[in-house]
Amino acid sequence: MQIRPLTIDGAWEITPVQHGDARGLFTEAFKSSVLSEAIGHPFELAQMNLSVSAAGVLRGVHFADVPPGQAKYVTCPSGAVLDVIVDIRVGSPTFGMHDTVLLDDVDRRAVYLSEGLGHAFLSLADGSTVTYLCSTGYNPSGEHGIDPTDPALGIDWPTTGRDGVPLEYELSAKDTAAPSLAAAEASGLLPDHREVTGYLRSLAERD
Template identity: 65%
Template sequence: MQVRPLALAGAWEFTPQQFGDDRGRFFEWFKASEFDAAVGAPLELLQANCSVSAAGVLRGIHYTEDPPGQAKYVTCVRGAFLDVVVDLRPGSPTFGRWDSVLLDDVDRRAVYLSSGLGHAVLSLEDGSTIMYLCSLEYTPELDRDLDAFDPEIGIDWPTVGRDGRPLEFLRSAKDAAAPGLAEAFALH
């Protein structure tokens, strides 16, 4: 497995080695020993989630109040997503900055984000499916959201899907009503 740290401390990209033959493909999408060596600590697994999205569905920016925070290990099992990680750790030299990784069913990359980092995904084709491992069970009272289109964060969202057609962004009412970075962090 190849490991690449992202531009934000506490976030990594994992690209597995794939093995194929006339039966199909095999790869290890998570391996504790390689994860521990890269990150320096084990991933405590308390919940696993699956999300299926149409092209243009934008989920996030989501994060969990830190502490306790929620770490995630995310991969795409079908289709393609732009996975975006945002540094939401006050006092961090990269607070408010973001980095992204294309997660798809070709390269089979995974992204790990430590607690204190925000997360958003944009589906680049219909039926795209992500699976993610979480270090904390969903706790609604700790769940937080930021506006994915906040100009202060300035995420460069693609406007064209994997098939070359324009994307029409679709967000939940909760995500569309989320505050910007300045408003959210003035409350803390």
């Protein structure tokens, strides 16, 4: 298993080793020791989510209040999605910037994003299945969103799917109504970089 930091501090790409033969394949999709060494503290699993999306479905940008926030370990065991991590931490050197990773059933990569970061993805194939290992459970009052098509984010969403067919984006009503990055910042909705850093430091010191 290989793990490399992304351009957004607090996010990593994980590439597993796949062992295949005539029967199929086997891979270690998650390894606590490898991840914990990279992030500096154990990843406490509280909930696992699974979504299935048609081609063109766009989910996000989602984030949670810190503390406690919600760290995520995201994989796509079937299909393909363009996964996007957005730095929404006010005061961060990379505030408003993003990084992308193709998650699919070929390379079987995963991404880990720590508390305080925004997350979104676009399904590139019908039936794309995404699993999320989450550090905290669902808390509707503490979870928020930003418009994934906000020009200020500069996300170059693909216009064609994995099969080459043009995509027609489909968002939930909640994501469609989500505020822009600037509006979310002005309303005080976004996490503060110093507060997030302090919280993550406390997790490392606790363990």
